[in-house]
Amino acid sequence: MAKKIDRALVADTALRLLNEVGLEGLTLRAIAKELDVKAPALYWHFKDKKALLDEMATVMLRRMNADLGELPARWQDAIATAMRGLRAHLLRYRDGAKVYSGTHFTDMSYADPMERHLRTLTGDGFTPAGAARAWFTASSYTIGYVIEEQAMxxxxxxxxxxxxxxxxxxxxxxxxxxxxxxxxxxxxxxxxFEEGLAAVIAGIGVTLRGS
Amino acid sequence: MAKKIDRALVADTALRLLNEVGLEGLTLRAIAKELDVKAPALYWHFKDKKALLDEMATVMLRRMNADLGELPARWQDAIATAMRGLRAHLLRYRDGAKVYSGTHFTDMSYADPMERHLRTLTGDGFTPAGAARAWFTASSYTIGYVIEEQAMxxxxxxxxxxxxxxxxxxxxxxxxxxxxxxxxxxxxxxxxFEEGLAAVIAGIGVTLRGS
DNA sequence: CTTGACAACTTAACAACGTTAAGGAGACTC
DNA sequence: GAGTCTCCTTAACGTTGTTAAGTTGTCAAG
Structure with a gap:
């Protein structure tokens, strides 16, 4: 009843509520009610609603990275595993891809896993720029796919x-x-998704590796 | 001043206004003012705002198809040309990719160009299912890419x-x-975009053609 | 001509939204 | 025990999408 409210708890509650009401129904008043609090209280923790959505996307990313564990050695498996994980986490929430896409993250927790993934690629024949391009290409495919998937x-x-x-x-x-x-x-x-992902990865190997 | 207002004019005006104010600023009252009309008048032509957004996406698709002309003979060029055209039309409007993605079209004008594109693929070694998968994969990449691009x-x-x-x-x-x-x-x-597109197309050729 | 119907709007209002301003309860410090 | 800081409430504002009801113009039928 008198729990301490902080940014993490608000974002987590909002993500839970997102699955029940969807992005349209995710109002500040509804989130506040879920926390036994009035709507303006949220403005103590977030400067506006967009900041809360950014934090939600960041929490999604953090959870995704927590599920990561040991990276596969082959670069194909590294990308495939990462993209399957990305899709799985986007699908965990209603409109998850819409929330995730186009927000920018509130901390730097993404940097370390990203660095490790990119190192797998550069250790396997990719230039830094080629690895980055490969990563961004696969991510674009995955996000675009899930957006259409959830809209359908x-x-x-x-x-x-x-x-x-x-x-x-x-x-x-x-x-x-x-x-x-x-x-x-x-x-x-x-x-x-798997068929398209296989195509994207194969193409990355053909045109982006070593250039 | 006393122009006849119909669905096409409303959608066109809304698309023009979109470039000035963005998706957030695209309110029914602003659209109505642009048409020298009050907001509730729009409900004569559209059942709600979502229906107007669907029509806007459909207009975008129609213009894209109008730009199409002769299709390239090679399947790689057909996909590349189509995806460049898709991106170009998404970029013509602020938040164009967000408006386009996840809406469903209000008529069947998309069917004919889609059929022609798919025929190019099946005439070049793709099964119908493989051609569809190739098309959807390239579209997912393109839409995902432009969403991130416009958000950046x-x-x-x-x-x-x-x-x-x-x-x-x-x-x-x-x-x-x-x-x-x-x-x-x-x-x-x-x-x-070109680098990622080249990778996607190359991969489609490797894994999706003839399967 | 008048009547009536239909299409295309207006005016008025509603509940809900994001957001701000002002203030109050409770804990911590000096 | 006074003051400060944190975290929340109450009240309100302007906007938004949307509905209800009424008004105007057009046009065909009698």
Missing amino acids: GPDPVKGGEGYDLAARAERLAAYPLAVAAGEEMFRDHDRG | GPDPVKGGEGYDLAARAERLAAYPLAVAAGEEMFRDHDRG
């Missing part, structure tokens, strides 16, 4: 009704490839 | 002061690769 609604293959593919097929009867593409894109996001 | 602010190489790289380098003195990565990522977005 629940994965139909996992039970939930995400999108009416039959109706879509009827509207697009004149465009058979577009129909097939829809069925490819709306089904089984896990497999789809 | 203006390209420092083009004059504007986007981000203080010197201060960043000082904070991260213990992490030399992360410093180098920052300089790679914050400079010259055009070249960075």
Whole structure:
């Protein structure tokens, strides 16, 4: 009841609430109520709502890095593991990718894991610039993928009704490839992500390594 | 003064205004004022604000497809041209990528160009599913890239002061690769996009073609 | 002409939002 | 025991998306 409130607790509570109400429903008053506090109290800990969202993204990143453990030795596995972890953590929260993307982090906890990942790449034939480019390219793919994934609604293959593919097929009867593409894109996001990720990593090896 | 207002005019005006005020400043009252009309009038043409944003994204897509012309014959060039066009149109508007991503289109004008692009791929050794995966992978990369690009602010190489790289380098003195990565990522977005795109396309050729 | 209907707006108002100003309770210091 | 600092409350402001109800213009039917 009379718990001590600090930045970490606010951000954690906000992330929990995010899963229940989504980004639209994530108001300062709702977060405050969850903390048994009135809305203006949050302004003691954060200068405005954007600062709170930045902190939430930073907490997501910290948790992701905490899950990291030993890095794989092969650079392909290092990138693949990191991107799977990134996607998994973005998917843990409703609209997680939207919250994460385009915020900038409130501390430097990202630097150490990033340095280790980049060192794996440079130790394997990448120039520093090439490693950075590889990292940014894979991250862009992952974030873009998850944004679309979360915007599409629940994965139909996992039970939930995400999108009416039959109706879509009827509207697009004149465009058979577009129909097939829809069925490819709306089904089984896990497999789809892996296929795209494999392509991105393979391409990084071909065009970015050693340049 | 007494122009006829319809959905297309509203969406076009909103897109123009977007460049002046950004997504945060894009209120219904501001859009209405631009049209010499009061805010509730917009509800005659759109059921709510989200429907207007969907229409804006659709207009962006239509303009993109209008710029399309003859498709390149090689599948690599088809994807590269399409993704450069996508990025260029997302960049035409402030927060363009955020508006575009995660909205769903209000008509079927996307189907015909998509079908033609996919046909280029299937005519070049891709299965329908492989072509769809290739398309979605490249689009995810492009959208993710532009979201980060627009969130980072203006390209420092083009004059504007986007981000203080010197201060960043000082904070991260213990992490030399992360410093180098920052300089790679914050400079010259055009070249960075091309390098990542080349990697993605190369990887698509290796892992997705003929499967 | 008048009537009536429909389309395209206006005026007025609502609840909810982010945010600020001012103040109060409780603990810690000198 | 007075003063200061931290952390929160109460009250309020201006804006936002949105709804309800009424007004104007247009046009066809009788």
